[in-house]
Structures are given as structure tokens and as C-alpha cells.
Amino acid sequence: MPSDSSSATPRDRLLDAAGELFYLEGVHVGVDAVCKAAGVSKKSMYQVFRSKDALIAESLTRVGVEFLAALVPSGRDERSPRERILHLFERQDQMSELKAFRGCPFVNTATELKQADHPGSVVARAFKQQMTDFFRTEAIAAGIADPAVLATQLTMVFDGASAMAVVRAQPLGGAGVAMASAVLSASVLHER
Template sequence: MATGTNTRDRLLAAAADLFYREGVTATGVERLCTAAGVSKRSMYQLFPTKDVLVAESLAAAGPDTNRMFLPDDAETRPRERILHVFRVQEEVATEPDFAGCRFVNTATDLRDPTHPAAAVARDFKQQLTDWFAAEARAGGAKDPALLAKQLTVVFDGAAARAVVTDPDLDGLSVTTATTLLDAAGVA
């Protein structure tokens, strides 16, 4: 059972957990309500549809998800700040409960780019890409926007590889990101 200070918090926490571990389409309302310890009636009083709950739970979990990969402000060199993201990803990928990128999983599970949660997923993926671009710009990249997109592809691809083939990325994402940084002139 999910814990939280109120019904809404419990639903959001249970939804974020179940949707990440089991998938959006595989998680029914009854399972969700049981995990949150709330009635379906209570859920529908707070969230008019499951789609709204999916979007709001992703929006609630998103900031912590992105923040977990970012370096603290002690590291000031853009190259090392970027590589930090991939080092953390390699560590996180080996954890038993790792199920890939929360945002990519949601968007691909829904298969509907107009779904409100797909918009939330795109926003959080764009935040990471924008962060990469800012760091790349600070590091003197020749084309920071292109490098940022490439780094996001590496990040997403590494997460998928960890789920599909082997959770031990064995430095693959860090090495690939390093190659991109070198090619872009980020010192």
C-alpha cells in the first residue's frame, strides 16, 4: 500500500510506482486503488479520468526523476557535468527495480502523442535536452543544440539497452557521450 499524507498523495505515489514498474495500460484502476488504499469513487472524485491521473502522476514524479541524474553545483566543468549524468545512469541501470526511462516508457506505452501524459513526457525529455544544450554551450560546443539531441538519444538508448539486453552498460553510455563531447569540441 502506498503511503502519503492524503488520498491524492497516495494515489499519485501509487500511480507513479505502478505505471513505472508495470506500465500504464497494464495497470487497471482497481489495482491502482488497492495499492493506494483508496476507493475508486475517491479516485474519480480527485481525478476525473485515469488519463488525468497518468499525466498528473508523471508530472509529480518528473522533477525528482530528472534531478536524480544531474550533478550538484560543486562540479562546474560542463564536460564533467554532462558525463556525470551518464555515470549515474550506468549505476541506476543496475538497480533491480530499474525499468528504463519513465518518460519514454509512458509515451511508448500510451502510443498516443495527443494523450496529456505524452505531453508531460515530452516536456521532461525536453528539459533534459535543454540542460544538455546549456552545458554544451558553456563547454564551447560547435553546435550545442545538435549535441544536446545526440546526448539525449544516447541517454534514452542506454536506458532501453539496459532493460532489453543487460543492465550492466559497462561504460557504454559514458564512452559514447565522451566521443560525442570530443567531436563537438567540449573540453
């Protein structure tokens, strides 16, 4: 969520502007455009962030926290593991209906950067692992024999559904939910 620009620090304004521009247009967006959107001089930007790479990583961290919070049910959610997993795909489906939906910010960033050791790629990988870990935790709670395999499959469904929505420029219309449900059923993940 963007900070109130009247009280936000230059750092917060830069992170907000970078997060939005990098998600909507890609991390190739120049520092000049980010600084202009943030209302911060380029000199000030480099006083706050040592490089554009650092800005990419930190802005993706901020976006990542918000993105996962919007998808993953709270720890107090008492639904079954299957329902909790499907909740994430239902939220993805809802997000795909937004005009500004550009898919998964982690996959987008890592794909555009193409360097596994880039600070942005490292952040993207860590957040994708958090999603996979969520699926694995739910699979363990459901008593699945190989929770790591199921978690990987569900992550692939999520990423594939995101890509489909972006490539087709259409909302998912339940496709991701249906595919995740089929994978869960094949794994014998039934409600407890």
C-alpha cells in the same frame, strides 16, 4: 519518494502508487490496481482525478521531477560542462544496476501511450525537453558551435542506453558513459 502512508492524503497515495506501478508495469495497469495499492476507493480516485489520463500525467510529473533530480547535477556544481554532462550518464549507469530499473519513464510512457496529444505524452515530452535543455546549456557553456545538435545527440545516447539496459536486462556497465564521452569528444567539448 513515496509519502508516509499514515499522514499522506488520498491524492498523494494515489500518485505514489500510480508512479510506482506505471513505472514497473506500464500505464496499462488498471485503476483498480492503483486504488488497491494506494488504499483508496475508486470513487475517491475519480473525485481527486477526473480520469485515468489525468492520473497518468500527474504521476509522471511527480516521477519526472524525482528522476531528473537524481540525474542532473545541482546548479552549484562547479565541474566543467563535460564533467557535468558525464555525471548524468554516470548516474544513469548506477540506476541501471537497480533491480527495479525499467529505463526512462518518459520514453516508456510515450511509447506505451502512442498518442502525441495524450496528457501523459505531453508531460513525457516536456521532461525529455528539460533533459535536452540541460545538455544544450552545458554545450553553450563549453562554447560548442552547434549546441542544439549536441544536445539532441546526447539525448539519443541517453535513450538508447536506457533501452539497451532494459532489453538486455543488464546494467549498462559504463556503455552509456563511454558513448556520451565519445560524442562529446567528437564535438570538441573539452574541459575549460
